[in-house]
């Protein structure tokens with residue numbers, strides 16, 4: 001019995017490898033070896049769709065075949081005597097021992113080099129050559145058959161005409177201020193000064209021999225080192241008194257401070273120049289001074305308020321410190337906050353709730369209009385400041401639960417450029433702030449678009465959301481509180497076989513998740529629906545003579561509880577509808593892929609990250625828009641909502657829907673593509689309607705993701721499909737399984753013919 005199931009498991013493993021282009025011959029010895037390594041435990045091998053096995057085979061390629069062109073011959077020689085049957089793979093034969101000595105499996109495959117490369121490349125701590133793994137792994141990639149991934153293309157972003165491959169700018173040294181600022185110290189959170197009288201602005205509590213009136217001293221750490229902040233502002237030209245034997249460094253920066261004077265933006269802002277002097281002695285004493293050229297009517301804020309403001313900016317938005325954190329920028333931030341608070345006499349006692357994102361207080365706004373106090377909140381290249389917000393200019397009509405966008409947003413958007421708020425690109429739409437950073441000198445800000453939290457119907461899409469259509473079987477009216485804690489699963493679990501898709505921790509259950517991942521990675525192995533009449537997708541590619549339908553994967557849906565259910569919003573079966581909860585950041589990838597999205601938190605496997613949100617278009621609308629964008633040389637980012645296509649016979653045009661985030665979208669529009677081993681997978685989620693023509697496209701982690709790792713998603717592009725417009729971008733994903741990089745062996749054979 002055991003051996004039979006082992007045989008079956010081996011057969012499945014070898015089948016999966018075959019899908020990836022690995023022959024039974026090359027996969028069998030590696031499988032044997034893995035089994036030996038894992039003590040005949042199949043789980044780590046089967047996990048993540050046999051990723052460990054695929055990695056081990058690739059590792060073996062790399063280590064045994066110095067030349068890509070030699071791989072085949074060498075392997076043939078090596079494996080010539082091996083009868084690689086599934087049974088042998090499990091039971092082991094006399095060759096196992098031989099292979100063992102050859103196998104390069106000196107490390108556990110789960111902590112494989114792909115993970116490490118991903119982490120480094122997604123993390124700005126480690127400037128790398130643009131595509132190290134792509135180059136390094138070319139041999140390994142050679143083993144993958146491109147055909148293995150020819151699933152139904154879901155992501156058809158653009159045509160050749162609209163490709164805009166970003167030029168990789170030379171990477172600036174990460175710590176911009178290192179040279180100026182040689183004597184870095186790390187501040188401990190200071191205790192508020194008990195005697196300080198913020199109104200007088202000159203309180204001093206110090207036992208430091210070098211202290212002077214106007215300087216506030218506090219311990220730097222448990223030792224006797226201290227930091228001196230001349231917050232009472234010595235005159236700008238006055239230098240900090242020197243400790244003998246000091247080294248010194250100076251950083252200068254300027255910020256715009258809103259003084260509330262005048263009527264125009266410019267006249268209401270005045271520059272406040274900041275100088276940070278850092279001095280250290282060989283005795284370990286460190287002295288830092290901030291000199292701010294005061295603006296008129298400056299009044300000393302309380303140090304507590306200053307630190308709270310800085311803390312809010314960093315700790316509350318990032319929870320952990322961002323990679324670009326440096327004491328220099330922290331001091332700058334402190335300076336700016338000192339000046340801001342000191343200049344804002346109405347906001348002396350700002351509380352957290354008063355200080356909205358960007359350090360903007362509601363009081364400030366009422367006094368000075370809508371101008372933020374600290375300047376760098378909006379992208380410099382974001383365009384016309386006088387433009388209206390999306391809500392004012394484009395959203396013209398609400399219809400039930402769907403809002404209809406203006407008919408020509410793409411035309412209007414060419415003239416009206418929404419300003420991005422780099423401290424929160426969602427402009428408060430999401431529950432968390434989503435910052436934008438660019439560690440490169442090139443583009444400062446992502447291209448314009450309107451941030452929306454939920455999908456909007458563009459025009460003709462049929463999204464029928466009505467309470468009356470939700471039957472008893474599609475809601476749980478009798479439930480109360482949290483459905484996951486009820487003894488019996490409610491009606492909403494029916495869609496997922498009577499078991500909830502989510503765990504009590506709010507993660508997608510492993511078995512469910514693995515199946516969704518497998519569907520993406522091995523589409524050929526999963527059931528597909530075929531359109532009986534002409535396929536809307538094929539129609540959009542060639543309206544006059546569409547090709548036969550290639551099939552649409554019969555996707556697995558999650559069904560969440562909703563408003564017609566008796567449970568509450570905190571019910572464990574409502575994850576996607578609660579929105580983004582993890583800390584995300586839009587960043588410039590600098591790897592030729594443009595902007596990308598990364599997480600600032602560590603994310604466990606199965607965690608919800610975000611939805612892919614955009615305008616809901618019909619098939620015809622999408623086709624028209626694609627043509628229009630082609631002629632304008634614009635990017636288009638559409639995703640087909642084809643999970644149910646073909647299951648019901650004839651599809652009307654207004655039922656064949658897609659999402660396009662080009663003009664209206666959420667943070668999902670920044671997620672770049674990665675072949676095969678992306679760390680996100682899309683899962684259709686039913687919320688407001690049982691109709692599977694329209695659903696939410698939610699992205700969940702396929703594995704544990706480290707802080708600052710780039711979030712990626714396999715768009716399902718078939719790079720071999722000459723007619724697929726998505727092929728227009730040259731894949732730079734860097735995955736060792738990249739489908740955009742062709743098989744050298746195949747190329748060699750093709751060339752020989």
Ligand SMILES: C[S@@+](CC[C@H](N)C(=O)[O-])C[C@H]1O[C@@H](n2cnc3c(N)ncnc32)[C@H](O)[C@@H]1O
Pocket residue numbers: 157158164446592593594595596635637668669670671672673674729730731732733734
């Ligand atoms: C949904 S957008 C992703 C965000 C995009 N990088 C940006 O800067 O706005 C898709 C576009 O990003 C680029 N892109 C995404 N993944 C890529 C990859 N693996 N290699 C090269 N370009 C990629 C392509 O231009 C693609 O059309």
